[in-house]
Amino acid sequence: MCGIVGLFVKNPDQCASLGANLSRMLIGMTDRGPDSAGIAVYHDPSEAGWCKLTLFHPDESYGWRAMGGELAAALGEETDVSLKANHAVLSAEAEEGAVRAWLAEHHPEVRIMGYGTLMEVYKDKGKPASVVDKYGIAAMAGTHGIGHTRMATESAVTTEHSHPFTAAADMCLVHNGSLSNHNRLRLWLQRRGQTFESDNDTEVAARYFAHRLGEGASLREAMEAGLKDLDGFYTFAMGTRDGFAVLRDGIACKPAVLAETDNWVAMASEYRSLAGLPGVEAARVWEPEPAVIYNWSLN
Amino acid sequence: MIEFDLAETPIRELNGRLHKLPPDTNERAWRVVNPRGAHSVAVGLTQPIEVRIEGHVGYYCAGMNKEATVVIDGQCGWGLAENIMSGVVRVTGNASQGVAATGRGGLVVVEGDAGARCGVSMKGVDIVVAGSVGHMSAFMAQRGRLVVCGDAGDDLGDSIYEAAIYVGGKTGRLGADCVEKEMTAQHVADLRALLDRAGIEADPAKFRRFGSARKLYHFDVDHADSY
Numbered sequence: 001m002c003g004i005v006g007l008f009v010k011n012p013d014q015c016a017s018l019g020a021n022l023s024r025m026l027i028g029m030t031d032r033g034p035d036s037a038g039i040a041v042y043h044d045p046s047e048a049g050w051c052k053l054t055l056f057h058p059d060e061s062y063g064w065r066a067m068g069g070e071l072a073a074a075l076g077e078e079t080d081v082s083l084k085a086n087h088a089v090l091s092a093e094a095e096e097g098a099v100r101a102w103l104a105e106h107h108p109e110v111r112i113m114g115y116g117t118l119m120e121v122y123k124d125k126g127k128p129a130s131v132v133d134k135y136g137i138a139a140m141a142g143t144h145g146i147g148h149t150r151m152a153t154e155s156a157v158t159t160e161h162s163h164p165f166t167a168a169a170d171m172c173l174v175h176n177g178s179l180s181n182h183n184r185l186r187l188w189l190q191r192r193g194q195t196f197e198s199d200n201d202t203e204v205a206a207r208y209f210a211h212r213l214g215e216g217a218s219l220r221e222a223m224e225a226g227l228k229d230l231d232g233f234y235t236f237a238m239g240t241r242d243g244f245a246v247l248r249d250g251i252a253c254k255p256a257v258l259a260e261t262d263n264w265v266a267m268a269s270e271y272r273s274l275a276g277l278p279g280v281e282a283a284r285v286w287e288p289e290p291a292v293i294y295n296w297s298l299n
Numbered sequence: 300m301i302e303f304d305l306a307e308t309p310i311r312e313l314n315g316r317l318h319k320l321p322p323d324t325n326e327r328a329w330r331v332v333n334p335r336g337a338h339s340v341a342v343g344l345t346q347p348i349e350v351r352i353e354g355h356v357g358y359y360c361a362g363m364n365k366e367a368t369v370v371i372d373g374q375c376g377w378g379l380a381e382n383i384m385s386g387v388v389r390v391t392g393n394a395s396q397g398v399a400a401t402g403r404g405g406l407v408v409v410e411g412d413a414g415a416r417c418g419v420s421m422k423g424v425d426i427v428v429a430g431s432v433g434h435m436s437a438f439m440a441q442r443g444r445l446v447v448c449g450d451a452g453d454d455l456g457d458s459i460y461e462a463a464i465y466v467g468g469k470t471g472r473l474g475a476d477c478v479e480k481e482m483t484a485q486h487v488a489d490l491r492a493l494l495d496r497a498g499i500e501a502d503p504a505k506f507r508r509f510g511s512a513r514k515l516y517h518f519d520v521d522h523a524d525s526y
Contacts, residue, residue, distance in 0.1 A: 252415050252433070255377065255395070271355050271376060272336030285355060285374045287395050287414045290434065 002163075003029025003149040004174045006237035006267040007277075008244040008296050009142075014263045018043070019140030021277055023132040025266065026147040028273035030128050032176075033149025036162040037131040038123025040172040040239055043142030046117040051096035051169075054113040054121045055088045055103075056159060064088040067107055074102055084135045087113065087122055096169055111160065111197070116170030118241055123148075123162040143298060144244050146237045148174040155200050165203045167194070167210030170241040175202040176269055177233035177254045185229065205230060209238065223247050223293045237267055245295035252290035259283040265296050301326055306333035310340060320346045336376070341369050344386070361388040364405065377414065380407045383424050396433065399424045402443065408497045415452065418445040421462055427497035437464050438474065446493060448501045456509050464509040465490055467501055478512040 005025040009015050019041060026037060046052050055064070068081040068090060077093040092099050096115050103110055114121030122135040128149050132138060148163035155161050164172035179185075182201035185208060190196070194207045208229065212222035219240055226236075226247065235254040238245045246267050248256055259266045259274050261283045268274050271285065288294055303313050313331065320326060329350040334340050338357040341350045344367035352360070355373040365384040370391070377395035380388040383402040393411035400416070402424030409417075409426075415433030418426050423442040431449035438454070440462035450468035457474025464477075465486075473479075490503035 252396070257376070257395070270336060270357055271374065272338075272357055275335035275355070281354070286393055286412070290415065 001151045002176045003032030003269045004176045006146040008144040008265045011263040016141045018142040020138045022145045023138040024276040025273045026128040029149040033151045035157045036125045036150045037128040038162045039147040040121045040164045041140050041142045041145040042118045052091045053115040056111045060086045114166040119170045146239045165206035167206040173206040173238045176235045179232035181231040242298040250291040259285045300328045302330045399426050429499050459511045465506040467506045476512050476515040480508045480510045482508045
């Protein structure tokens with residue numbers, strides 16, 4: 001059992017409270033996932049020509065600033081590092097692929113949690129309340145975000161196995177369920193150039209969608225293809241640079257509820273996660289239908 | 300009217316008080332506010348009391364209900380009125396999956412839509428849904444009636460026994476051994492009475508009736524290759 005949440009702001013006036021609302025939603029799903037929690041927030045866009053990466057190292061005293069300096073020297077460009085416990089947000093005036101390649105070569109001990117120009121990803125072991133507090137999620141403004149509370153059934157309880165999973169720039173996925181064909185699909189994706197960082201089934205789904213998006217599919221087309229190729233139980237919530245999507249498998253054994261007002265769209269595994277959202281009493285509340293793609297876009 | 304605020308008092312306290320009510324109780328009218336999606340609200344009631352819940356509830360609301368009338372003025376998570384024995388459970392909004400699963404008696408009314416597997420393995424309960432139901436509704440339904448004023452999803456009535464299904468709107472693919480049956484004047488009259496009892500306005504003459512073809516009941520030597 002796991003809990004997943006997603007919040008997408010429709011009215012820009014509501015962006016300031018995104019982190020506070022998302023934190024409340026995540027804490028509301030504690031009973032469904034007390035092992036670890038993770039959150040991806042789309043906010044604070046990088047300046048033109050800059051990228052940002054969320055990085056993780058288990059040692060809170062890791063030398064992030066020295067690493068930022070090394071990178072600046074190597075690239076001959078400016079970098080900036082902001083620290084949040086055992087995570088760091090590294091910004092660089094460079095192409096994100098070049099930074100990732102440099103990190104892989106010079107600092108393979110550092111794990112890249114997310115990358116792009118908008119998305120930051122924080123995940124850690126522990127209850128949702130302690131995770132959101134540790135990374136100051138409630139203070140974050142932004143346009144949309146997704147989160148996950150994990151009760152592990154399929155692989156170990158570690159930060160690496162926590163959701164959300166990232167597989168492309170500004171793209172991430174959270175999952176409630178379990179995939180039954182992930183081993184075969186992982187091999188299929190590896191043959192097509194995808195590399196994996198864990199044995200987790202959700203990472204396979206994330207890289208599958210990234211692969212389809214990389215082929216030029218739209219978010220909707222990628223999810224339609226997923227309905228055919230992903231076997232198992234799933235409720236997914238996916239974030240992209242300008243969009244948010246929800247998809248359940250055709251059997252729909254895993255729960256989901258959607259709520260929408262003029263100000264926001266919210267998705268959660270259970271309604272109690274949404275109960276604290278402003279104006280939820282008057283929201284349209286419904287259960288997303290099986291095998292139907294729901295997506296919202298900023299544009 | 301006894302008011303219970305779930306923002307201030309735990310759900311176990313509410314259910315504990317409701318369970319302790321004796322048959323001759325005077326505490327017959329209850330109002331529950333701020334459920335905020337809580338699970339198992341008003342489950343296991345055994346006395347003919349009325350409980351009105353104002354707001355959205357989580358899973359298994361009014362499960363195992365006997366004699367009581369429970370009204371949810373909001374939306375419901377899955378397992379509404381699971382294994383209901385008697386009494387009435389009504390939700391003014393939508394309900395999630397598994398409405399009245401295994402229900403043995405009583406009446407469950409959903410004024411909005413119900414999700415998948417509505418009436419799964421029902422054993423005598425009457426279910427009236429003013430909106431539509433999801434896939435695999437009335438799966439393995441044994442007794443009772445499922446009335447769907449809107450549309451029914453795929454695999455309706457899969458492996459159905461002797462329950463009756465009435466659908467006012469469209470149906471998807473029917474489940475194994477579920478077939479459309481003749482709608483006689485008696486069926487129209489029965490359905491009218493049930494709709495009246497549920498307080499749902501719909502013309503019973505416009506419904507179609509579905510039930511079991513009774514082909515899955517026994518081993519059939521002609522199907523030996525399929526087993």
